[in-house]
Amino acid sequence: MSSTELLLAWRYIRSKRREKAISAIAGFSIVGIILGVATLIIVTSVMNGFRKEFTEKVIGFNGHIVLHPLGAFGNYQGIADKISRLQGVKQAVPIVEKQALIAGKKTIRGSLAYGIGYESLKKRDLITKNIVSGDISNFKDEGKIILGESLAQRLNLCLGDDVILIAPEMDETGFGFIPRKKTFKLVATFDSGMHEYDNSVSYIPLDISQKLFKIQNSITGISVFVEDPLEISTIKKRIGGEFSKSYRITDWQSNNSSFMKAVEVERNVMFLILTLITLVASFNIISCMIMLVKDKEKDIAILRTIGLTRAAITRIFFMIGASVGVFGTLIGVIAGLAFSMNIQKIQDFLDNILNTKVFSAEIYFLTHVPSQLNPIDVAITVTVSLLLSCVATIYPARKAGKLNPIEILRYA
Numbered sequence: 001m002s003s004t005e006l007l008l009a010w011r012y013i014r015s016k017r018r019e020k021a022i023s024a025i026a027g028f029s030i031v032g033i034i035l036g037v038a039t040l041i042i043v044t045s046v047m048n049g050f051r052k053e054f055t056e057k058v059i060g061f062n063g064h065i066v067l068h069p070l071g072a073f074g075n076y077q078g079i080a081d082k083i084s085r086l087q088g089v090k091q092a093v094p095i096v097e098k099q100a101l102i103a104g105k106k107t108i109r110g111s112l113a114y115g116i117g118y119e120s121l122k123k124r125d126l127i128t129k130n131i132v133s134g135d136i137s138n139f140k141d142e143g144k145i146i147l148g149e150s151l152a153q154r155l156n157l158c159l160g161d162d163v164i165l166i167a168p169e170m171d172e173t174g175f176g177f178i179p180r181k182k183t184f185k186l187v188a189t190f191d192s193g194m195h196e197y198d199n200s201v202s203y204i205p206l207d208i209s210q211k212l213f214k215i216q217n218s219i220t221g222i223s224v225f226v227e228d229p230l231e232i233s234t235i236k237k238r239i240g241g242e243f244s245k246s247y248r249i250t251d252w253q254s255n256n257s258s259f260m261k262a263v264e265v266e267r268n269v270m271f272l273i274l275t276l277i278t279l280v281a282s283f284n285i286i287s288c289m290i291m292l293v294k295d296k297e298k299d300i301a302i303l304r305t306i307g308l309t310r311a312a313i314t315r316i317f318f319m320i321g322a323s324v325g326v327f328g329t330l331i332g333v334i335a336g337l338a339f340s341m342n343i344q345k346i347q348d349f350l351d352n353i354l355n356t357k358v359f360s361a362e363i364y365f366l367t368h369v370p371s372q373l374n375p376i377d378v379a380i381t382v383t384v385s386l387l388l389s390c391v392a393t394i395y396p397a398r399k400a401g402k403l404n405p406i407e408i409l410r411y412a
Contacts, residue, residue, distance in 0.1 A: 005312055008303070009319035025288040030328040032281025037332025037385050038339065040274045044377040045340040047267040049370025054259070055229070057194035059252050061126065061201065063093065063223030064232055065239060067247040076219045079243070083224055088235045091225040093120040096209040098220065101166040102147075102202060104155025111151065111202045113165060115209020115219075121146075127190050127203070134159050134188030142205065145184035148198035149191040161186050165204065167212050182212050193368065278385050281328070282392035289321045289396030293403075301405035314401035318393050325389020329382055337378070343371045 067079075076094045083092040096115030101108055118140040122128060128136055132149045139146055145163050147155075157163060163184045170177040184204060192198055210216055226235050232251050240249050253260070293300070300313055339346065347369050351357060 004308075005316050006319065009316045009323075025284055025291065026324055029281050029284035029288055029324050030331075032284060033278055033325060033328025033385060033389065034332040034335060036274060036278035036281060037329050037381055038336035039277065040271065040381045041333065041336025041373075041378055042339050042343075043270050043274060044267065044381070045336075045371045045373045046343070046369060047263065047270065048372040048374050048377070051260070051263050051267075052372050053193070053370040054256075054263075055252070057126065057192055057197065059225075059229065061192075061197055062252065062255075064226045064229050065224040065236055065249060065251045067222040067224070067239070067243060067249055068220070069218075069247055076222065080222050083222065083239060083243075086235070086238055088226050088228065088231060088238075089224060090227050091120070091123055093117075093123075093223045093225070094206065094219045094221075095120075095223055096206060096213060096215065096220050098209070098213050099168060100202075101168075102151070102155065103164040103166065104152075104157045104161070107155050108166075109151060109154055110200065111165070112200050113209065114201065114203050115206045115213075116203055117206045121203060126192050130190045130192050132189045132191045134186070136188050138187035139203070139205070141187075143182075143184055143208070144187045144205065146188045146190065146203040147186060148201050149189045150195060150199040151202065152186065152189045154199065157186055159186055159188075163202075165202070165212065167214075169214060180212060180214075182208065275384060278388050282325070282388040285321050285324055285389060285392045286396060288324070289317065289393060290399070292320065293317060293396050293400040296400075297403060300400055300403050304403075304405040310401040313403075314397045316397075317400040318390075318397035321393030321397060322386075322390050325386055325393070329385040329389070332385070333378065333382060336381075337373065340371045340373055343369050 067083075080092040080094050083089055093116065096113075098113050098115075100111050100113045102111040102113075121136065121139060127146070134146075136146065138144055145165070147157070147163070152158075155163070163186050165182050165184060167180040167182075169180055190198070204212075206219075210218065224235075224239065226232060229252070232253055236249060236251050243249065303313060304310075
C-alpha cells in the first residue's frame, strides 16, 4: 500500500461518521472479537492446565509404569534394581497398595494405604515438596504414618496423634474372627493439590504394611518412573521383553486413556464453539463495511476521478476493515493473557467477594484452577481471528473498488 492509501484509510478510520449505526456496529465487532480471542486463550490455557495437573498428580502417586505380579512376587528388590538400570528409567519403587479403614478421633474413613520404603518416599517430589506439617524424616522410625492434609482434617488429627489402620482381612482367633489393625503415630501431612488423593492416601513403612496385609516378603507392585513420560511405549517394551511372562505391565497412558481422550475432545469442541464468537463478530465487520462503503460513495467517486485505481480503493477499504480485526485481536490477546496468568488471584478474589468456593475441590478434584499458556495455541487463536477478520473484509472492499464513479456523480 502506498502512503496515500494508508493516509486515506487512517482518516476514514478516525473520522466522525454521519451514520452513528456504522460506529455502533464497528464497536460491537471489536467487542465480539475481543471476547472471542480472550475466551479462546483462557479456555485453552485452563484445559492445558487441567491436563498437565492431572497427569503430574496421577503419575506422582502411581508411577509411569506399574508391574503387577501374576503369581508370588519373589526377590522384588532385585527386580526393582534391575529395572532401575534400564535406559530411560529414573526409579523403580516396590510398593504395597491396599484399601483399608483409618480411624482417628471418633471418626473412621476409607484410605488407600501405600507401603513404601523411606528412601523411595524421599524421592517422591509430589509428597516431599508439599509437606504441610511435620517432618518426613520421622517416617523412617517404626510405626509412623503420613496422611493427606484433607484426610487428617476429616479425622480431626494433629501431629503426634495415634492413628489406627484397619486391614480388610480378618484374623481367626478362639473368640471368632477379628479385624487386623495397627496403631501408628502421625508424623507429617501433605497437600498435593489433588483433592481425591489428599482426602484418601496414607503412607506407612513397607515392612509394616507387609505384616499388616499378610504378604510377608512380597509386594503388590513395582512403580517405575521414567525420564520422559512421552517415550513410555519404548521403555514399556524394554521392560516387557524381560518381565512380561511373570508380570502384568500397565502404564499411565493406558490406565487414563478415557480421561485424556475426553479432555482432548472437550478442548477441541470448546475451541470450535468459541471460534464461532469470532465468526459472528466477523459478520458484523461485513455489515459495518457495506454501510461505510454506501456512506462514502461520493468520496470514492471523487478519488476515482482524480486517478486512484480500483485496486487502490479496494486496498483502502480492506485496510479499514482489517484494522477492526487487528485492534480487536490485539486487545483480546492482552486480556486473555492477563486473565490466564492471574487466574489464581481472580479465583481468590471471587471466593472472598461471593463468600463461597467458586472452584470446589470436591467436584473438580483439584484445589485451584490450573492454567498453562501454550504459545502455539495463542498463535493459532491469533491467526484464526485475523484470518476471519480479513476474509470478512474482502467482499465490501472489492465492492467499493467496483463502484462506477460516473453513475455516482451523475445522480449525486
